[in-house]
Amino acid sequence: MKEHNMVKTLINWFEIPVADLERAVRFYEATFAVSLRREAMHGxxxxxFPYVEPATGGALLAAPQARPGEQGILIYLDGGDDLAVPLARAVEAGGQVLLPKTEISPEIGYIAMFADSEGNRIGLHSPGAAIQG
Structure with missing residues (x-):
């Protein structure tokens, strides 16, 4: 069996499907206290989302083939040091907590999950002690 090279990150880009781009932008800007850059391409x-290379980039996507929903792809976004902060912002922006801040292990850290303004499940992750150094 041939060994494969290890990749630095498995995710290169992500897209969160939305039905109402402006509503979703307001939700994510409020939840993560950031400004999103709007773009149009190929209809x-x-x-x-703001990011600096080599970090993974991603976007909200409004397109006919983009259908938001609670059973779609689950991604985990960086929730910072305290997941309670973005969870509270998500609720304030109209979202719903699906999984409160939960420790996986001291090495892996914490996760949480919320439903966004479009009905997508979105995970949050906060690294553990081994990752933080």
């Missing part, structure tokens, strides 16, 4: 409307 799709996007709002890109």
């Amino acid at each position: 799709m409307q996007m709002a890109v």
Whole structure:
């Protein structure tokens, strides 16, 4: 069996499907206290999350083929040091907590999950002590 090279990160880009781009932009800007950059390409409307290379980038996507829903792809976004902060912002912006801040292990850290303004399940992750150094 041939060994494969290890990748630095498995996720290169992510897209969160939305039905109402402006509503979703307001929700995510409020939840993460950031500004999203709007773009249009090939008939799709996007709002890109801020990131600096080599970090993974991603966007909200409003397009006919983009259908939000609670059983779609689950991604975990960086929730910072205290997941309670973005969870509270998500609720304030109209979301719903699906899984409160939960420790996986001291090495892995914490996760939480919320439903966004479009009905998508979104995970949050806060690294453990081994990752934080």
